[in-house]
Amino acid sequence: MLMNNAREEEIRTLRIKLADLYREVEVVRQSVPKIKELEEQLEQMTEDIDDERWKVEVLENDLTNPKNPYRWRLIKRTTAGRDFPAETENTMQSVKGTTQASVLTPRIRSGVDGPSDEFLHLQQRCQELEERVNAINERIREKDLILEEVTELSSRLSDQAKTGREFTLALAKQVNSHHSSIRAKTRQMMATVSELSVFQASAIQLQQDVQRLEGLVEEAERLMEQGEAPFLEAEERYLREVEAKRRHASISRRRKEVEAELTAASAGLVTTAEQRPNAYIPDDELGVPKPYGALVPFKPTPTLQSSRFYRGQVEGHQSREAQPRLGNSKVPVDQVSSRRFHAFKGPNHLSVTH
Template sequence: MLQKSRLQHSHSYKLRDRMKNQISRVLQVLQEMHQKREEKKLNLGKLSEAINMLEQKKLHMCKSYEAAMQERTQWWESYKVCQLVEKEQELCIFYEKLNVLVKMIEDSNLKIQNMEDEISNLKIEQKDQERQNNLLMKQFSSKRALEEESILLRIQLSEMKDRLTELEKAFVNQTRARKLSGKDPSPEELIKKIEQLEVHLADKEIQLLEMELVYEQVTRLSQRFQIKAENGKEDTLHLAKKVNELQAQIREHTCKMIAVVAELSMRQAKCMTLQQEMTDKELQLDCQRRVEQGMPPSDSIEDEWLRCLQDQHRRQADAEKKARLAEEDEFPNGVYTTAELRPNAYIPIDDPLPVPKHYGALAPFKPTEPGANIRHIRKPKYKPIEI
């Protein structure tokens, strides 16, 4: 009993010291929290001043930005109006010039076409006259040639007849002679055939001249179409250049619009960041006001603080319980063990007072309990002793 009372007394001393240490720690933590609170108050004051300065700067920047945007829009609208008026005037002048040139080109084309038609008609008439003259000259020349040829043929005919008579007279064996079949055409028939061939040749020449005229007309039409195609190429080239210029202007305007949109997005991002900073500063100011009124900065912080206190109390209770269990399991000499308790003292029978005495160095031996591997060991067979 005395030993137990001593143990309880020492345990109470230890608990007292622990509680004092915990109280001093809590006081130190409270003092640190009070210092942090004062520092946070100072920081909140500084931040509120900075917020006010930033709000003033923001208002000034917004006003300057709005004024600059208004000036820019006014200048841009006036500039656009002036440019549009100038471009419209230039466009009207160009359209007038273009209409005049188109009329002049149409008139010149009509005149050229009329002149070409007249030239083609005159050429056709000229070729008809030349063809008639050629026919007459051919007929006249052919008549003379035929007359001369007929005279020569008559002379040759008379010569051949004389030669034939001479050969007949000179030929002795008349049975060997053989007359040829057929008839010799007369000079009149030959002249008729020649005239027919000349007429046929004249028809062919007329057809050839007609084909040449058709060919010339086709070539003239093809040249006209070729000229029109070349003029169309020039027009298409002019239109392509104009389209390229318009596309370049469109690209330039799109680049300007993209730059303006990018600038606007940057301004919007800056405004959003400033709004976020303003909301953060407002939250800090609200927290400062609540702290000055003796309230927690916010409900979430209060809940978190209560949760931290609950965790701290729970850990403290667990530590106390653990210490109490350790003290219960602790021996008087301060050795902690989980082994089974063994008696290290005995009560003598002859002693009238039941006071336990230690065994000392002559403690009784306690054999270990047999383990699970004892089943693998055979029991020894003792041999009988022979005397």
């Protein structure tokens, strides 16, 4: 139970740490600006600047290209009986700014009495185009400044985002490690709970066994106080033990009697067996015999003859001669021959009939 409480306390602590980590991750996410929106705004501004630059380039090419028929026209007009000089017309077609127009104006006035309406219209048109170009250049410079600022901000934000990603990755790894540790602790706790349930079941079973045995002991004590057997098999077991002790005592007694008889027989035994020496006389001055001990001389066994008997030709002839003499007797021939053999052989051939 104490182990289970400790596991629950550890799980609660890990859950609190996990909630703190989630809170830190959420704070970091809120502190990081909206990078995606800023990147989209930067991309839109870059596209606008590219469009404006393209327009300026097109307008500049149209203004500086003398082969463009839509930006100039040839003026053929006479004033006070004089033709308009061609050199002055070509110079007017290549006008780009107010400075060049102011330089050309005295030349035109020196050649004629006064400027024509078309020249004034062209001059006004050039001024308008220059103003438009200047306005477009100002817008381009503003866009460039904005682009530089946005680029700097985006670089800072990208650095912050990279730092935030690294921090978020570290936090995610830590969260994953805590998740894995929580899962491991949960599995371990489940295993501990299962072991605890098994131990509780075994403890209940053992408690029941103890109660049953206590009841048996009380019943046995009560029966013994009454002079009876403590349980049903006690008397039979007691009788078996008494019988076993009696048999053991009788066997021991018989063994002792046999040993006593053997000892008495060996003391007055008369035998024709060859006596084996158990001592030797050393080569010294005293000549006192010494026992062999464990190194008694070995006496080899005599070589035995073959125990199988082969009947010879003479014995076979004698058995055939004895058959008509027997007549109607039912004695087998082998027994007759064997009897003759035993009768013929002496005691020296006893080893053959073993």
